[in-house]
Amino acid sequence: xxxxMTIVVGRLVQAAAKLRGGGTALPGLxxxxxxxxxxxxxxxxxxxxxxxxxxxxxxxxxxxxVTELLQAAGLKVFTNNTGSNFxxxxxxxxxxxxxxxxxxxxxxxxxxxxxAHAVSFVSAIKxxxxxxxxxxxxQMDRFGEISYTAELLTAVACNTTDLVVLNRxxxxxxxxxYKEKLAAEVRWFGLTDELxxxxxxxxxxxxxxxxxxxxxxxxxxxxxLDDTTCEVPLTLKGIYNAYxxxxxxxxxxxxxxxxxxxxLTAALSRVHSPFGRGESVDVxxxxxxxxxxxNPSGFDLALRSFDANDCxxxxxxxxxxxxxxxxxxxxxVDFGSLEQNGVAxxxxxxxxxxxxxxEYNEVALQAAETDLKIGLDRFLATSPQLPHRIFCxxxxxxxxxxxxxxxxxxxxxx
Amino acid sequence: MxxxxxxxxxxxxxxxxxxDEGNLLVLRKRAEWRGFxxxxxxxxxxxxxxxxxxxxxxxxGDGHQSSQMALWPEVERIAESLLQRIESGVPALAIGxxxxxxxxxxxxLEGERLKGAGIFxxxxxxxxxxxxxxxxxxxxxxxxxxxxxxxxxxxxxxxGQEPLAxxxxxxxxxxxxxxxxxxxxxxxGTYLHGPLLPKNPQVADFLIAAALEQRFGEPVExxxxxxxxxxxxxxxxxxxxx
Numbered sequence: 001x002x003x004x005m006t007i008v009v010g011r012l013v014q015a016a017a018k019l020r021g022g023g024t025a026l027p028g029l030x031x032x033x034x035x036x037x038x039x040x041x042x043x044x045x046x047x048x049x050x051x052x053x054x055x056x057x058x059x060x061x062x063x064x065x066v067t068e069l070l071q072a073a074g075l076k077v078f079t080n081n082t083g084s085n086f087x088x089x090x091x092x093x094x095x096x097x098x099x100x101x102x103x104x105x106x107x108x109x110x111x112x113x114x115x116a117h118a119v120s121f122v123s124a125i126k127x128x129x130x131x132x133x134x135x136x137x138x139q140m141d142r143f144g145e146i147s148y149t150a151e152l153l154t155a156v157a158c159n160t161t162d163l164v165v166l167n168r169x170x171x172x173x174x175x176x177x178y179k180e181k182l183a184a185e186v187r188w189f190g191l192t193d194e195l196x197x198x199x200x201x202x203x204x205x206x207x208x209x210x211x212x213x214x215x216x217x218x219x220x221x222x223x224x225l226d227d228t229t230c231e232v233p234l235t236l237k238g239i240y241n242a243y244x245x246x247x248x249x250x251x252x253x254x255x256x257x258x259x260x261x262x263x264l265t266a267a268l269s270r271v272h273s274p275f276g277r278g279e280s281v282d283v284x285x286x287x288x289x290x291x292x293x294x295n296p297s298g299f300d301l302a303l304r305s306f307d308a309n310d311c312x313x314x315x316x317x318x319x320x321x322x323x324x325x326x327x328x329x330x331x332x333v334d335f336g337s338l339e340q341n342g343v344a345x346x347x348x349x350x351x352x353x354x355x356x357x358x359e360y361n362e363v364a365l366q367a368a369e370t371d372l373k374i375g376l377d378r379f380l381a382t383s384p385q386l387p388h389r390i391f392c393x394x395x396x397x398x399x400x401x402x403x404x405x406x407x408x409x410x411x412x413x414x
Numbered sequence: 415m416x417x418x419x420x421x422x423x424x425x426x427x428x429x430x431x432x433x434d435e436g437n438l439l440v441l442r443k444r445a446e447w448r449g450f451x452x453x454x455x456x457x458x459x460x461x462x463x464x465x466x467x468x469x470x471x472x473x474x475g476d477g478h479q480s481s482q483m484a485l486w487p488e489v490e491r492i493a494e495s496l497l498q499r500i501e502s503g504v505p506a507l508a509i510g511x512x513x514x515x516x517x518x519x520x521x522x523l524e525g526e527r528l529k530g531a532g533i534f535x536x537x538x539x540x541x542x543x544x545x546x547x548x549x550x551x552x553x554x555x556x557x558x559x560x561x562x563x564x565x566x567x568x569x570x571x572x573x574g575q576e577p578l579a580x581x582x583x584x585x586x587x588x589x590x591x592x593x594x595x596x597x598x599x600x601x602x603g604t605y606l607h608g609p610l611l612p613k614n615p616q617v618a619d620f621l622i623a624a625a626l627e628q629r630f631g632e633p634v635e636x637x638x639x640x641x642x643x644x645x646x647x648x649x650x651x652x653x654x655x656x
Contacts, residue, residue, distance in 0.1 A: 147480050319654060325546070326562040328607045331436025349654070352647035356612050359643060360439050368643060370650065 001102040006035040028088025048108035055133030057298040058244040065248035072267030073259040078106035086117035122159035130160040135172040136297035168205030211250035238305025287387040296332035316396035318348040323393040335361040347375025422469035426456040434475030436609035463495035471625040474512025482511040486528040493531040505600035505624035513603035534596040535575040538567040547656035549584025551594040561606030
């Protein structure tokens, strides 16, 4: 159990940081200095342990699905906010939830784990369950090599004690050389043959899947779990979210096998996209949707999942560390789906690179503006009758949230 | 019927790591916008080197270290056909890993020397540390060239080998002699990503003009292509921190 003084000091720093409008980094840093194993102590006391969710694309949405399904099964779930520093973000979330006497009122923790922090985290806390979604090419200069990302995820799987749920259609996850070394049981999720063509990044896997996404149309998924096919109308949009939901369902079903599948699928139907992953907000009567695009595969999936018709489109790209410093990745995305309707605005520090990119795809563009605030205001003033959609790189998503927060009520996300 | 150019994409399956699709797209579009069609041949491991005979332009992209290692044993088999084709006047652009393949040899981290195609009189030594960041170079032929570098190789040009450009800011070939890339006739080698060609269309047009001249036997005047965003994109690229 952690020292109550750590919690008091951490809370004070958190309150002070909040007054200043700051984030999660400082309270986390202070607590880490005071009590380096603060998070380890709290998380290792949880009766059902820790669930980790990792992979290149879809982590945040999958964590939300897993959390809400476990809650539907009657569990108290602790989950983390995503921040710039993983461990400090976890500590900051813990500070908000822990009692002053050092008790965390939760049965299980579901944590989104960025690959970059994977190894240091699992060396401190062994997860009981791990879900690995995919290993795709990320921002080109973030890790250097995709095989390195696969190694990081390998370390996570090897340190998991009970169950690892893996994507059998992802060649790097399916070809895992460590399969024999795993202490935990492995379950696979997959796609039926008909759906594989929708996921160009994947190659058909051979493993026997515990859960299959069997079909997806009109936002209704058919998911085959334990040889029974369930029809699940989804609130989440897009086929890649349906696939990640299949993975989450397989994982939760394994954690709480006694909960009827119908209870889980009913909860799955109700899950909304987290903000920045397709959730809409209302800004003075106009619906605005932010879609985070961090890498070529994610951007491609997003463009294919959201219909460009009857919608005004903006793209915001910057080149800070969180976005990827090298903008080359924009050329690995196919913008063909935007050809017909064009793009109303591009913004962010690399707006003109994005404009040039569209030029070579012969997508009509109305305006480019490097300043995000000016770009957003001008975009919102165009075609007020249409819903507005913004595809945004990571740091531009954070900035746009702040700009939109002054005009709309947003879900609390850090 | 429109006139057609053939572009050979060297080891496209292994060497497409850093936005190289963009370089191919720019070559294709800038040729098409001037009324030429472009046929792209993907040259893969094990393919017949006679395919080089059809090429009017040779492109080699960059690849992750792990995937390019498989290619080095192939170099010997294709080196002669590649060299002959380039010596006959076919233009070539080699980025990153391909630039290293076009050199005389590559020294691995373990100290092993792998023989290259010898288009450029240069060699590369791999190092643990990657050199990454925005880079600006100046070429006597192409003016200012802008891009982003991300490589773990340190390349040394041998005596008499012309560089592609001089480094203004960035690392370049080796961080010591302020050279970046190499140029031998119409063959260009460079570490620049970005990708290279969208923001440096003068390089793309040089390659296209050279390919057309090679194909049709006479110099071709390329029509200017105005771009509404190019100058601003170049301005921003130059102003970003490394």
